[in-house]
Amino acid sequence: MAHSSATEFDPTKDNIKWDEGNPLRKPDPNRVGVISFTPRDYIPKSSKHSMGVWKQNTKAYKLFDTGDNKKPFNDAVENIKTAEKNTLPIAGARAAEGLEYTYEITLGGQDNWKATFEKIVAPATHNALLGMQRDLKRAVTAKLSDPQGFINPTTQSTTSIQFVDLNFGSGIVAQQMLEIVEKYLK
Structure with missing residues (x-):
């Protein structure tokens, strides 16, 4: 999930797209299966380490900037690995330049x-x-x-x-x- 730093992204006003899939490939906002989020999908004050959390239907997506600082994303990936190693139930969380959860x-x-x-x-x-x-x-x-x-x-x-x-x-x-x-x- 990358956004331009030339103009500041505002999740309460701007739409955003997430290219789910292999994080090693170049994101393409026009690829089939890309998820489009609108400001109404955004959960305010939902994350201090990511760009934020967006909700659609029964899934929530925590999206990370994949520009210069990938540390928060990499930390999240490591945390998922730790949870899996300890067999913690993690609501279907997986990493693909974003975290996806189902919820109740x-x-x-x-x-x-x-x-x-x-x-x-x-x-x-x-x-x-x-x-x-x-x-x-x-x-x-x-x-x-x-x-x-x-x-x-x-x-x-x-x-x-x-x-x-x-x-x-x-x-x-x-x-x-x-x-x-x-x-x-x-």
């Missing part, structure tokens, strides 16, 4: 997350709780920082939680979330 109920890991998390977890099915427990244990082991993602508390499946906006370093919040889930499993 939003779980934010900031502000008063404990009260929000309790509201989601309290009515959850037993299988959903088992899935949350399993995947939060993996998040603690991987040291997933500031867990954010999506939860389906009503599922009968144990695939109930998906992590997005992957960052690693400390598993403290993931451990606190795990303790809340385990309280409801007793």
Whole structure:
């Protein structure tokens, strides 16, 4: 995803196209399959390390500038690899000069997350709780920082939680979330 630095890109006013695919090939905004985003697809204040996040239907796309500074994109690619190595569910995230996620109920890991998390977890099915427990244990082991993602508390499946906006370093919040889930499993 590249944009011209000659004119400053404004996601709240400008349309943008993303050429999904092999990041080693030259992007082509006219290629078949290119995704077009409008300002109404943009999620304000959604990312400090990327160009932003755009949402269409049940997918969200985090787009990175591929100009001179590819470090944020490369970091995101490494974080996906770390998540995969630790078998964390990552909502179908994949890297192709952008990150793509599917989503259900939003779980934010900031502000008063404990009260929000309790509201989601309290009515959850037993299988959903088992899935949350399993995947939060993996998040603690991987040291997933500031867990954010999506939860389906009503599922009968144990695939109930998906992590997005992957960052690693400390598993403290993931451990606190795990303790809340385990309280409801007793």
